Amino acid sequence: MTATDTATVYESAVTQVGGQVEAFLGHGLLIFFAANAPGELHDISVLHQASIAEDGPRPGDTIHVGDTSLEVLAVGDVVRDNLINLGHLDLKADGRTEPKLPGDVSVRVGDLPLLNVGDTFKITRPADQTKEQKT
Amino acid sequence: MSDYKSVQVSKGRGGWGGPLTITPSTDRPLIASITGGGIHPVAQKIADMTGGEAFDGFSSSAPFDKIAVAVIDCGGTARVGVYPMKKVKTVDVHATSPAGPLAQFITEDLFVSGVKPEDVQEA
Numbered sequence: 524m525t526a527t528d529t530a531t532v533y534e535s536a537v538t539q540v541g542g543q544v545e546a547f548l549g550h551g552l553l554i555f556f557a558a559n560a561p562g563e564l565h566d567i568s569v570l571h572q573a574s575i576a577e578d579g580p581r582p583g584d585t586i587h588v589g590d591t592s593l594e595v596l597a598v599g600d601v602v603r604d605n606l607i608n609l610g611h612l613d614l615k616a617d618g619r620t621e622p623k624l625p626g627d628v629s630v631r632v633g634d635l636p637l638l639n640v641g642d643t644f645k646i647t648r649p650a651d652q653t654k655e656q657k658t
Numbered sequence: 659m660s661d662y663k664s665v666q667v668s669k670g671r672g673g674w675g676g677p678l679t680i681t682p683s684t685d686r687p688l689i690a691s692i693t694g695g696g697i698h699p700v701a702q703k704i705a706d707m708t709g710g711e712a713f714d715g716f717s718s719s720a721p722f723d724k725i726a727v728a729v730i731d732c733g734g735t736a737r738v739g740v741y742p743m744k745k746v747k748t749v750d751v752h753a754t755s756p757a758g759p760l761a762q763f764i765t766e767d768l769f770v771s772g773v774k775p776e777d778v779q780e781a
Contacts, residue, residue, distance in 0.1 A: 550759045554736045561692060561715040563722050563740055601733040601752060608694025609716060613735040624757055626733015 532584070533606065533646040534575040537638050541566040545637055551617060553588065553635045555644065557610025569638050573610055579603030580628055580646050586614065587645040589638050593630040595646075597622040662687075662709045664781035667727075672753035673772020675764070679781050680747060682710035682726040690715050692741075693731040693751070700751055701729035703775045722746075734758065742768040749773050 538558045543566045547554060556568040579602050580586060584595045593614075599622035605611040617623065618632040638644070664681040682689070689708070691701035692715040705712035710726055727747045730737040732754060739760020741748040745768065753772030756764035 547759055552735065552759060556736075557716070559716055561690075561719065561722070563744060564692075564736070567736060567740060599733055601731070604694055604731075605733060611736070613733065615735075624734030624754065625752060626735055 528650045529585070529647040530650050531575055531645060531647050532578040533573065533580075533644075535571040535573040535610070535644045537569055537571050537640055537642045537644060539565065539570040539640060540638055541568045541570070543567045544569055548635050548637060551615055551632070551635065553614040553638075555610060555612040555614070560609065560611075569644070571610060571644055576607055576610075578646075578648075579606040580612075581648065581652075582620075583652065584646055584648045586628070586630065587643065587647065588614070589636045589642040591636045595628060595630060596620050597627065597629040599625040599627045601625045602628055663707060665704055665707045666779050666781040667704070667749055667770050667773055668777045668779070669770050670753065670772035670774050670777045673750075673770065674753070674755040675766045675768075676770025678727075678747050678749070678767075678770050680704055680708060680710075680727045681781075682708050686724055686726040687711050688713055688720055688724045688726060690720070690725045690728045692716070692728050692737060698729050698731065698751060699775050700749060700773055700778065703778045704729070704749075707778065707780065736760075738769065738771075739763055 619629040662682045668677040689705040689710040691697040728741040734754040735758035743763040750771035
């Protein structure tokens with residue numbers, strides 16, 4: 524199997540980047556919401572419009588934000604519902620392998636990118652793991 | 659019509675904060691459900707008991723300053739802080755505690771969590 528042998532379970536295009544997003548990057552935090560989120564959430568959020576919304580992330584998946592690829596280390600209990608229903612995801616560069624909060628998606632400690640309008644937000648899964656989705 | 663009633667919303671199992679007394683008013687009539695899957699049962703119950711107007715924050719937009727209470731299904735980081743930061747009473751149906759970059763704004767007089775419909779009572 525090659526590195527390109529993956530399936531995309533979520534894909535979206537950035538439509539707006541809120542004024543507080545850059546400040547939150549300093550906390551190792553990147554917050555996403557669907558473009559139809561209420562206005563009071565726009566400041567803190569990267570807004571986006573999904574074209575593929577089949578599943579939320581699982582540990583071992585890769586989240587692509589702009590040109591940066593991040594391995595998913597941990598996923599909280601409410602992440603999938605948040606993402607599928609609201610386009611919402613809290614990406615945290617905290618290096619945890621157990622999520623601290625139920626909405627957290629943890630990736631390695633390090634910088635998260637400041638996204639721009641038109642950038643892609645995508646989740647890919649190794650192709651050999653896409654068949655075992657029974658819950 | 660301005661014949662609104664009050665309810666008391668208490669924390670549920672594992673929850674934090676509150677209890678909050680929610681009383682809609684002519685200026686703030688809206689029970690905002692900032693949740694997935696339409697109007698959450700907790701928001702609907704608060705609306706039914708108070709005479710407030712439930713609305714789905716993701717399918718319709720309403721002036722933010724008309725919100726009496728925001729019902730959220732937040733996993734602990736974003737929505738738990740945004741509404742208290744703006745001094746809007748906030749009910750999280752998940753059992754979260756203050757956390758995230760906005761944790762300083764999450765106080766017991768503005769926030770209650772782990773709430774189920776049975777935690778909404780006549781005040």
